[in-house]
Amino acid sequence: MSAVTDRLDRLVRQTQAHNRIPAVSAALHRADRPLWTCTVGGTGNDSPLGPRTQFRIGSVTKTFTAVLTLQCRDDGLLDLDDPVGRHLDLPAHGELTVRRLLSHTAGLQREPYGDVWDTLRAPDTEQLLADLARAERVLPSGRRFHYSNLGMALLGQLVGRLRGGTWAEVLSDRVLLPLGLTDTTVSPGPAAATGFLVDAYSDEAHPEPPTDFGAVGPAAQLWSTAGDMARWAAFLADPAAVEPAGTVLAPATLDEMRWPVTVTDETLWAGGFGLGLILVPQGDRVMHVGHDGAMPGFLAGVYGRRGGAGTPGAMGCAVLLSSGSASEALDLPHQLLAAAVEHDPAEIEPWRPGLPAPAPLRGMLGRWWGEGYEYVFSWHDGSLRARGAGDPPGKPPAVFAPLPDQPDVFRTVSGREVGELLRLSRDERGTVVRMHWATYRFTRNQETFDRFDFRAGN
Incomplete structure (x- = not known):
């Protein structure tokens, strides 16, 4: 084992121990090296923990829904400035645009109507759409960033309607299968980890109940492995290197998605939001692009790295956690990306003479x-x-x-x-x-x- 992988492994182990996380699965994807993976802990059930163990990825799901939406735009099925009501029959809020919903600047309330996080009962499609008349627009559209699971759920319904299937069917056909993300599923497989809430004042870990988010699934439903998610992060950062044919999404469209639409804090410009993607500046013209995720018992951080000396092509990192109370650990993917570049930078390509100017x-x-x-x-x-x-x-x-x-x-x-x-x-x-x-x-x-x-x- 090399000194670099030793260093990465140690970062994962330190994070698992310091934050008291039952299970951590991490992976690093880059074009010039084999996939690196590291797992620490146990699943909390009879399945052994390994690189193929699934974890819930929560809001990382939104990046998939965003890509599906941009696919529809590229195929001429919608315009980003279309009101969503042009494509869905809605009782209210149909004037909100696709672009505003993607960038969380539509002003729509955060969750569907009702106490979803209290009851853990998510609405089905019929109820989600019918209850829109009772949901608030809490801010004027375009005023500022305001995160909305409801808004992303509407985009998932939109994608399914335009493609003539369910969101899950369209996702499988148009993204998961083409990119080989075979361990990414809507429902957990038999070897999935159990999610926990770790007690703040003892070492007891309480299992969290499994939940199905129904029509809100396009915002938070997916399960996956760290290896799949590291590849996905690499695609978001460098699609041409991961999928040269461009059949999933053109590199120029990913450029558009990564362009900052809004900051998430007006006084601390430490993060921004593009079209469905979180943007985290790292200094010296380096940007990490991706998303975090949180669901009962689970946290996830999935980011690709762009720019900077030593950054290889197709560089992405995923860290999946079976704890809902270890938010400090969400800095780990950024630490792993930085450490990999610092201690194992991409090879320097030699300069070679080229053709003269015309x-x-x-x-x-x-x-x-x-x-x-x-x-x-x-x-x-x-x-x-x-x-x-x-x-x-x-x-x-x-x-x-x-x-x-x-x-x-x-x-x-x-x-x-x-x-x-x-x-x-x-x-x-x-x-x-x-x-x-x-x-x-x-x-x-x-x-x-x-x-x-x-x-x-x-």
């Missing part, structure tokens, strides 16, 4: 000035790029793609001014003498807006 662009490479700032335009990896001359090394460049029907016009496809046009202007000899990027003038020398050239003095 002849019409070679003369325009180099330094340009715009808005009083200096930029460097270059050709790398088959594309035209631009960076601020003073940008830190980790800041991504702007990347341009040519417009096929307009010579010397490019679209910014990523980075600064994404979506905007770059237009090249040439003199009679064909030399690029001026550029306009997002309509701002760029010149070889530093100029004022009224075109005073500091180098020429006029």
Whole structure:
């Protein structure tokens, strides 16, 4: 066993012992190493604890419902700005948009009508929809982040309606089977762990009752293994590496889901929410994307890692716990991801010479000035790029793609001014003498807006 896996194992064991968790199952997925797993404790029943032991993943389920919703959008079945009532016959709140429900900014109350967490009786589909008339919109739509299991349950009903099946059927056909997540199920298998509430003042662990969340299932129903969930986290962070064909969801759509829609705390910007995904900044342009989960007797943390030196492709981590009272342990997936990169970073790919820039662009490479700032335009990896001359090394460049029907016009496809046009202007000899990027003038020398050239003095 390597020193790195020893270190990861020790983090898991420390967490299990310190937080008094009956069972912990952890896994780390990355493109350049075999799957790492670690289990500590016991299931609380006759089944042995191992990598194939299922745990309840709670609200991690929401990430699956979000992906199913974006699949419907990509297939033209809905628009994210559609009111949900356009696709579901609802007695109330049909004006709330799909986008607001995905990002928890619709203002809808947190739970279905009634005391679900007191009775542990979840509504069926008919009751869920009928009781919408009694559910509150507790905030104006778009005002701020307000977490809502009810909102995600509605999106699960929407997906099933649009696809002509149940949410569970659509999930299996369109996500679980294509990605090989064979240990992820709506109901627990025979080898599932028992969930517990560990007594605060003794070592007694009280089993929690099993619950079926019925029509609220799209928000919290699933059971899974750490290995499956580490692969899922890797998909959310780097879909092209996990599923190159893009049949489950296009990488560009995952980019859209990961874009922050709202912060979760207006005074402490330590976390945000995209379209169904929690975003946890780690500093130095590193982001962890995924979700936490909590159900009676269980906690889960499932996150993929993006950005930063040493981060390999398809990196995801899952930590599943059979305790509902060990919330401090939900920091463990973030610790494991950071430790793996620190002590076993991805190999450094050697630089190799590439093809030259196309002849019409070679003369325009180099330094340009715009808005009083200096930029460097270059050709790398088959594309035209631009960076601020003073940008830190980790800041991504702007990347341009040519417009096929307009010579010397490019679209910014990523980075600064994404979506905007770059237009090249040439003199009679064909030399690029001026550029306009997002309509701002760029010149070889530093100029004022009224075109005073500091180098020429006029």
